[in-house]
Amino acid sequence: MASGVCVITEFQDGDFRKVSYEVASEGKRVADALGCDLCAVVLGSGVGDKASVLGKYGVPKVLVADDEQLANYTAEAYVPVISEILREVDPEVVLLPASLNGKDLGARLAAHLETGLAMDCTEFKVEDGVFKAKRPLFAGKCFGWYEWDSSARPQVASCRPNVFEKTVVDEGATAEVSQVSPAIPSDRKVQVVKVEREESGKIELTEAEIIVSGGRGMKGPENFKMLEELAQLLGAAVGASRAAVDAGWRPHADQVGQTGKVVTPNLYIAVGISGAIQHLAGMGSSKYIVAVNKDPDAPIFSKADYGIVEDLFKFIPVFTEEVRKAKS
Ligand SMILES: Cc1cc2nc3c(=O)[nH]c(=O)nc-3n(C[C@H](O)[C@H](O)[C@H](O)COP(=O)(O)OP(=O)(O)OC[C@H]3O[C@@H](n4cnc5c(N)ncnc54)[C@H](O)[C@@H]3O)c2cc1C
The missing domain is CATH 3.40.50.620 (HUPs)
Structure with missing residues (x-):
């Protein structure tokens, strides 16, 4: 039995x-x-x-x-x-x-x-x-x-x-x-011939304790530098909404959501993300959710533990500076 x-x-x-x-x-x-x-x-x-x-x-x-x-x-x-x-x-x-x-x-x-x-x-x-x-x-x-x-x-x-x-x-x-040595089938149709790692030091989204994610509100790929800087200070991984991925601003491996990765960090900071149900499906189980959005009616606020109604381009640099001070 x-x-x-x-x-x-x-x-x-x-x-x-x-x-x-x-x-x-x-x-x-x-x-x-x-x-x-x-x-x-x-x-x-x-x-x-x-x-x-x-x-x-x-x-x-x-x-x-x-x-x-x-x-x-x-x-x-x-x-x-x-x-x-x-x-x-x-x-x-x-x-x-x-x-x-x-x-x-x-x-x-x-x-x-x-x-x-x-x-x-x-x-x-x-x-x-x-x-x-x-x-x-x-x-x-x-x-x-x-x-x-x-x-x-x-x-x-x-x-x-x-x-x-x-x-x-x-x-x-x-x-x-x-x-133990069970038989490994030799007639396998799939063999791993090469493994290409993402750049070293990058924290895997599904294992990250903190994630800073950006959405369409980031306006362009160059602005993700801001989130990368913040993420580095926090020891966090950078994620993205599908809108940001579909626009070609971030690789698909960074997508959080129903058709991306399901993540459960202790802290998820959603920046310029509206909070569509398909995005929430990927990060809704995070322990603490912080949302930065200039629209007070954005659905992400109904899921967030802390909400900042502000233009992200004003808030993120100030916040990053405060984190930097606190760290030093
Ligand atoms: C089958 C299916 C599967 C899907 N899978 C996924 C998935 O896996 N992941 C996913 O994310 N989506 C997925 N989607 C798409 C999803 O429905 C949304 O379209 C997407 O999540 C929207 O991304 P977003 O929040 O970045 O963009 P938007 O909905 O356009 O939101 C942008 C937000 O940024 C805010 N904003 C703009 N400018 C600023 C500023 N200067 N400062 C502060 N805030 C600002 C706006 O107020 C807005 O709330 C899927 C859809 C379908 C149909």
Whole structure:
């Protein structure tokens, strides 16, 4: 009979991505609530001893598939490898990141294992021994609680990045690491031939704690320099609305929203963005939202914790200067 919680982590370029610790921590909380075991799965290349760090987050056991062919995510390699590990472990709950790769992996994994998936969850609970997942519906207009049919095991759920708290349970703890070597299909149609990184030092939007985003109100690409300067002072990433992306002012990778990235930073500063429902779908779960807009009736203000009704070209330079002073 299926039992235990298994978390799937993301390991890239020699380290875990931050969301892995969030998923591991939530896995620990769910395992405690279910009163069952917890383990983690790591796929990658050159994982080495790094996997044992998950012990800090309360994961006692880690299964590592370490192979050059797993250095970059491809569904054709990852899905069969993880499926084989999961068939062996036979957990009742599988948690994974709802990252770009995780969204692809989760759907394929659930289909492969012929079970159900709750995607992009923001909360879990265990009631009378039943595992339940909460996820946004209709582009974040409302939330629904889900539970799995008793025939659907494991219960696969992906965790929205930056929502679940990463909790160090024991700073000195190390997880027991076991190497596993499931067969990696050799007849894969997709191979990663080259990885082109964005400029180094750029903070990935989905992992950023603070985001400064600009919209059509920025009036042109050159004015984003203002936001970049502010972002640099705050240690923030720069995002954009679709209007700014469609105008060619920012790359598509910067787009926040329904057809862009879903972000959940602690602080989201929306500058010259009206707050269309499709934009709110991507940033509405941010912890604190600050909006700068000269139109007091802009819909973004109904979602914002702090609203500044002002011309952004007057406000942003003054604000940046104040941040600079405060920092020094
Ligand atoms: C299927 C679909 C998917 C979509 N997906 C997305 C998505 O992923 N992300 C997304 O963002 N949008 C998306 N959209 C588009 C969305 O509907 C809006 O058109 C878009 O978000 C508007 O961008 P904006 O707020 O920058 O521009 P606008 O709506 O034009 O707003 C500009 C704002 O700037 C303010 N402003 C202007 N000048 C100044 C100034 N000097 N100082 C201060 N404020 C100023 C104005 O008052 C205004 O509120 C999608 C639409 C559809 C139909």
